[in-house]
Amino acid sequence: MSLDSQKLDSNQRQQIMASVQQQLALQNAQELLQKLSDKCFKACVQKPGSSLSSSEQKCITQCSDRYMDAWNIVSRTYAERIKREQLRH
């Protein structure tokens, strides 16, 4: 095999990067959904009945909205902290 054939062309590289990026985004979304389900099921469904009641549904909707809000605040605060620490060192 010649050296040339071992090199990636820019098209192949782009494809690999896009696929890695996509897999990471999917993994991130799955992780978030998992955490949301855990938290809001625990918080909103005390005694699982034969179906979700409308108050349970309302609670779950609000719980997941608030969890997303919390996620945004946490990630903003964390990013700012990293920036601050980088400036200090």
Next chain:
Amino acid sequence: MSLGSLASDPELQKFVATKELENQITAQIHHLTNICFDKCLESSGSASDLSARQTTCLQNCVERFLDCSVLITNRTVQRIQQGR
């Protein structure tokens, strides 16, 4: 395209390293949200928005958690250096 050509591509290596770091940060954010949600929003009932107090609590929670892990890391390094 061989596995070797993937591993030896410098641009790809750099990309993977960046993504690895990004992924670690994202994992940490998941972890922190999980902890701080319990600490700060537990008793909020079914409010439709975060209160100012909850927002501050979340910010403090992140900062103090990081302070805490810095403290523990330093203390542990100290103990190891002292050979305890």
